[in-house]
Amino acid sequence: MSLADKLFIDMCKDILENGTSTEGENVRPKWEDGSFAYTIKGFGIINRYDLSKEFPALTLRRTAFKSCVDEMLWIWQKKSNNVNELISHIWDSWADEKGTIGKAYGYQLGVKHKYKEGDMDQVDRIIYDLKNNPYSRRIMTNIYVHQDLHEMNLYPCAYSMTFNVTKTKDSGRLKLNAILNQRSQDILAANNWNVCQYAVLMHMLAQVSDMEAGELVHVITDAHIYDRHIPIIRELIERPVYNAPSFWINPDIKNFYDFTIEDVRLENYVTGPKIEHIPVAV
Numbered sequence: 001m002s003l004a005d006k007l008f009i010d011m012c013k014d015i016l017e018n019g020t021s022t023e024g025e026n027v028r029p030k031w032e033d034g035s036f037a038y039t040i041k042g043f044g045i046i047n048r049y050d051l052s053k054e055f056p057a058l059t060l061r062r063t064a065f066k067s068c069v070d071e072m073l074w075i076w077q078k079k080s081n082n083v084n085e086l087i088s089h090i091w092d093s094w095a096d097e098k099g100t101i102g103k104a105y106g107y108q109l110g111v112k113h114k115y116k117e118g119d120m121d122q123v124d125r126i127i128y129d130l131k132n133n134p135y136s137r138r139i140m141t142n143i144y145v146h147q148d149l150h151e152m153n154l155y156p157c158a159y160s161m162t163f164n165v166t167k168t169k170d171s172g173r174l175k176l177n178a179i180l181n182q183r184s185q186d187i188l189a190a191n192n193w194n195v196c197q198y199a200v201l202m203h204m205l206a207q208v209s210d211m212e213a214g215e216l217v218h219v220i221t222d223a224h225i226y227d228r229h230i231p232i233i234r235e236l237i238e239r240p241v242y243n244a245p246s247f248w249i250n251p252d253i254k255n256f257y258d259f260t261i262e263d264v265r266l267e268n269y270v271t272g273p274k275i276e277h278i279p280v281a282v
């Protein structure tokens with residue numbers, strides 16, 4: 001069983017057994033037919049993934065690896081907020097007629113800020129610190145920008161990465177760890193999707209800074225299972241599990257901006273069957 005499967009199954013059981021329901025309360029999201037999308041939610045879930053041991057892809061069902069890496073690069077590398085630059089259509093419901101999701105995600109990472117070292121956006125600031133000042137305790141991004149929230153079609157969910165570099169005990173090589181802070185998580189549609197995205201981001205940043213990828217700590221404030229997902233989750237967590245796939249990254253890429261979705265892949269990724277239709281609350 002992959003470690004990601006174990007964490008996912010334990011988390012789902014915990015939410016289903018100990019979580020609380022929002023039914024009948026004033027909630028924001030709705031289903032396609034206009035009814036309220038209630039959830040069972042757990043508070044303050046923390047999952048730790050050791051990327052030096054295995055890649056954290058779920059095997060219970062296949063995570064759409066190419067689409068999720070494409071979305072991560074859309075945010076972190078293209079710094080785009082236009083859904084026309086995405087391969088998948090997962091963001092279409094939140095885009096306006098021009099295809100933009102407003103001042104969210106990629107837009108915020110592309111904003112240049114003034115630092116003592118010069119003007120940089122948040123991604124370039126991270127890369128600069130990892131290369132020049134890896135023991136800094138100030139290497140972090142934050143896209144939850146209050147002054148721009150009124151111009152976002154959906155507020156950022158995975159909103160902050162805090163990077164922390166340690167030394168590998170045996171080899172002495174530098175190890176890149178990070179905490180992903182997420183205020184809200186749709187467990188069925190996006191949990192492993194988000195985990196795989198940020199695991200790939202860490203592998204890419206580690207490679208371009210001559211480090212190894214270490215631990216990804218995923219902190220989820222509101223970890224929820226939507227009402228219409230409950231039977232799907234109950235079936236999913238009873239499925240057989242397989243070993244984690246192996247992760248390949250093109251070793252020749254030394255500049256973060258040169259990575260494409262073809263430069264990473266999962267090998268021997270054996271999974272359970274596809275869930276034909278996952279309704280997404282909007």
Ligand SMILES: Nc1nc(=O)c2c([nH]1)NC[C@@H]1CN(c3ccc(C(=O)N[C@@H](CCC(=O)O)C(=O)O)cc3)CN21
Nearest residue numbers: 064067088090091154186188189190193278280281282
């Ligand atoms: N309610 C909700 N849940 C989310 O996960 C979510 C939002 N809203 N709003 C913004 C984005 C869009 N995200 C999404 C939306 C849909 C899928 C989805 O349908 N996933 C399918 C297949 C995707 C594919 O093959 O490209 C799946 O099987 O997981 C995933 C993430 C994550 N975010």
Ligand SMILES: O=c1ccn([C@H]2C[C@H](O)[C@@H](COP(=O)(O)O)O2)c(=O)[nH]1
Nearest residue numbers: 028155157158184185186190191194
């Ligand atoms: O990367 C993402 C983006 C969105 N989500 C989910 C989490 C929630 O179910 C909705 C957002 O609704 P809010 O009312 O703004 O919390 O989208 C996710 O899991 N991962």
